[in-house]
Amino acid sequence: MTPLDPTTRVVRAAIESDTQHGAVMPPLYLASNFAFEGLERPRPYDYTRSGNPTRDQLGDALADLEGGRQAVLTSSGMSAIAVVLQLLGTDDVLVVPRDAYGGTRRLIDTWAARGRFRLVLVDAREDDAYERAIRVNRPRMVWIENPSNPLLRITDIARVAAAARAAGALTVVDNTFLSPVLSKPLAQGADVVVHSTTKYLNGHSDVVGGAIVTGDAPRADGVPEDLGEALAWWANATGATGAPFDAWLTLRGLRTLPARIALHEQNARAVADALAAHPAVRVVHYPGLRDHPGHAVASRQQQGFGGVVSFELEHGKLAVRRFLEGLRCFTLAESLGGVESLVAHPASMTHACLTPAQLEEAGIGQGLLRLSVGIEAADDLLADLEAALDRAGAAAQRERVSARSSCRTVSP
Secondary structure (H helix, E strand, O other), rough: OOOOOOHHHHHHOOOOOOOOOOOOOOOOOOOOOOOOOOOOOOOOEEOOOOOOOHHHHHHHHHHHHOOEEEEEEEEEHHHHHHHHHHHOOOEEEEEOOOEEEEEHHHHHHHHOOOOOEEEEEEEEOOOOHHHHHHHOOOOEEEEOOOOOOOOOOOHHHHHHHHHHHHHHOOEEEEEOHHHHHHHHHHHHHOOEEEEEEOOOOOOOOOOOOEEEEEOOOOOOOOOOOOHHHHHHHHHHHHHHOOOOHHHHHHHHHHHHHHHHHHHHHHHHHHHHHHHHHHOOEEEEEEOOOOOOOOHHHHHHHHOOOOEEEEEEOOHHHHHHHHHHHOOOOOOOOOOOOOOOOEEEEOOOOOOOOHHHHHHHHHHOOEEEEEEEEEOOOHHHHHHHHHHHHHHHHHHHHHHHHHHHHHHOOOOO
């Protein structure tokens, strides 16, 4: 029998699974506990923190989409990251890019400072940064964001994963920005994929959740043969598992993921082109642009470039303030991946926990804005951005004129 296309499989995930009443859509199991058949005779489920049918349906669908073997569902993207980090011991080295998401950096920096593991930061802009860090430090785990948040830097996953595996390290890839529709890190050698399911997988900005997907990872010292089971154990032990209702909503959102991603990316490409052509914009960060440093790698390892576009305005925060005033189709808010378009100022929002020195090291300036491009009509989005850019440019021009006037000396 011919295998079904992944798009078909995700649409039909858990369809007709109700054997009791024949409901087409799967029921929601809100139960916190489940009855035993008798003494020492548990059923497959006993307590929802440890396992739940609704959560497992979402996990099965995500594992299938990522080409993995097992998925662990957590209460948030950060709890998924925290569970993965439980695999590390005090003498283990973790390699992380400097420009990782602010919440990731906050957790990793804090735990490293408390001696939970040893931390090595790399500048992913340097072509061989990961390989050098792996060669010198012999890490236990290598962390990749692809693309990175918020500067959309691209990492060659297969190359880094090969170097990590040769050194006995696990490779973890945060695939939140692309989703398994556009990128499958496990197929490129990664051992673990993490997601904030809050973003594209759910797609409607009404659920907070996370996911960890594992493939057939090699054994590492102190890690059981089955990496997925080890992570499931930690999620259960720490109470990080997700709620059934959140899983049910995310599974509902997941069914439209391929269609939504296509619209997100179509609009993002148009937005990136418009931003690149406007004089108020200093630089656009979008891997789909041919002049992006990671364009060639992204074209090779991905099936698309995603729906997030970052850009830097001339004249910094003054221009940012004027840009944001009067937007109609972009909401100033954190998060991304919903059907609605959002704009964020990373330095004061998503990465506000970083020090000024850390922001500078990561390349995040006051003039940087991150767009999560939604699925609204492209013409409306472009008109809104054009007006905002014109406002930003006019404000910068007035500031330049004012600065020149203040410098003039009056003749006696």
